[in-house]
Amino acid sequence: MSLQRQHRRKIEGSTLIIFGASGDLTSRKILPAIASLWDQDQLPDEFSVVGVARSPLGNEGFRKLVMSSAAGWESAANYLENFHYLQGDYTSISTYQSLAKLLDSIEQGRQTGKSRLFYLATIPDLFGKISSFLGESGLSQNGASDSTRIIIEKPFGDDTQSAQQLNDGMHRSFSEEQIFRIDHYLGKETVQNLLALRFSNAVFEPVWNRNYVNNVQITVAEQLGVGHRGNFYEHAGALKDIIQNHMLQVLSLVLMEAPATMTADSIQNEKVKVLSSVEIPPVQDVVSRTVRGQYFNGVINSDEVRGYREEQNISPDSKTETFVAMRLAVDNWRWAGVPIFIRTGKRMPKRETQVVMEFNRAPHLPFAGNSARQLGPNRLILRIQPEEEIKLVFGAKVPGQDYNIRSVAMNFSYANTFREASWDAYERLILDALLGDRTLFLRSDEVTKAWEIVEPVQQAFADPDFPLYPYAAGTYGPKESNKLLQSTGHYWHNS
Ligand SMILES: NC(=O)c1ccc[n+]([C@@H]2O[C@H](COP(=O)([O-])OP(=O)(O)OC[C@H]3O[C@@H](n4cnc5c(N)ncnc54)[C@H](OP(=O)(O)O)[C@@H]3O)[C@@H](O)[C@H]2O)c1
Structure with a gap:
């Protein structure tokens, strides 16, 4: 299938x-x-x-x-x-x-x-x-x-070892072909569209590599706090709740090689390959590549909201992270040397999931003086939620006598383009499971690879001295997250 x-x-x-x-x-x-x-x-x-x-x-x-x-x-x-x-x-x-x-x-x-x-x-x-x-x-x-x-x-285990135990246990009763591991992100139209965009167009794939891409940024921002799921979240945290599964799934679809065919095994083989290329740092290096944060009270849409430690079922001295930013490296021919920045957080200014491909600057700008001072880098922005859209940011001349160049955006929106309604992720996934189509589900080796990537981070977070930076609800996380990018000359693209 x-x-x-x-x-x-x-x-x-x-x-x-x-x-x-x-x-x-x-x-x-x-x-x-x-x-x-x-x-x-x-x-x-x-x-x-x-x-x-x-x-x-x-x-x-x-x-x-x-x-x-x-x-x-x-x-x-x-x-x-x-x-x-x-x-x-x-x-x-x-x-x-x-x-x-x-x-x-x-x-x-x-x-x-x-x-x-x-x-x-x-x-x-x-x-x-x-x-x-x-x-x-x-x-x-x-x-x-x-x-x-x-x-x-999900969760499919708590770490590499327990994920492996769960797989082994389930395999005693069910074959791998019978098991459908859900990550509802894969049921989303725009996530599936990542493959259509990359592999049905001739214009994007030639520039989709280290020669043209300066850095990749993946953001999963939630505006909500923990709500009534405090008990669950205290034991999960952002790393296990979002990064190990949804973010690494999106990352693998953005960075993988073209599959031979669009069948489940072909696609999953490529996802596993790229996950295997993500560099796994030694535990002592995690601190220089990772920022861990927790929100305190703040204002969102003019409303005062509580801090994480004041939420229901949360310990007043909790060290659970509600924000994580990481710099990853993918060691393969396509991506060597390109920083991959990922971040997720609760109580951020708005709910948004997006991938930003930032391209290298033009090698030379033949325009006089300040005329290109408002020009940012070319970016391809893939918005996954709440709006499903693709935006290309490029330079254009500002109308008028002067020759000024500014960044503008060309926008493709699912809602404005297609009359067909998008399917809800659970409808699509339940139907696929009934049909036996495993393409949008996770194979056991994908799950264990993803755990291997987060394992040193889990171990580093377990150290009581690992920094937990506070950030006000309604912001894009602690300022240390900006510093993480500034240290390599980059900055986050917020929408
Ligand atoms: N809720 C979400 O938004 C969400 C999102 C993503 C993934 N998930 C995942 O989905 C799964 C379910 O989450 P949930 O939030 O729906 O959990 P939940 O509200 O706590 O529901 C647990 C269910 O399991 C039943 N149950 C528990 N122990 C039982 C036992 N020994 N015998 C029989 N029934 C038992 C409960 O029934 P009784 O109380 O009637 O016994 C209840 O129907 C979890 O794996 C979670 O991680 C949930």
């Missing part, structure tokens, strides 16, 4: 089993995505959903949850009876025995095969246990004509 979906197969009657049916992700993302897929006629009438969790919801309670989660679902009345609920504890084998019976009876009632997609939208500590019980109870087997697949949500 591949990214080119014009020959999409139709989904046959199958069952989605949600572990974590009463949880946050299920009601915010999974159930609305299923409802929308039915509305768009992407799921057959025989498709069923089974929710599993401890809360005593029953079928009726689960269906109510579906209705409240998928507000505005047009075809709800046709499909509500396709939702079933099983109350059970994931740590007890009897839950899986009951689940097997329930699935058999649904499939017999609907006269469908045994195509099953398990979705682990639950506490990551339970992933290993659930997959081993699915194996023990015979639920992980792939039938001759039916498929059994499993989706897992």
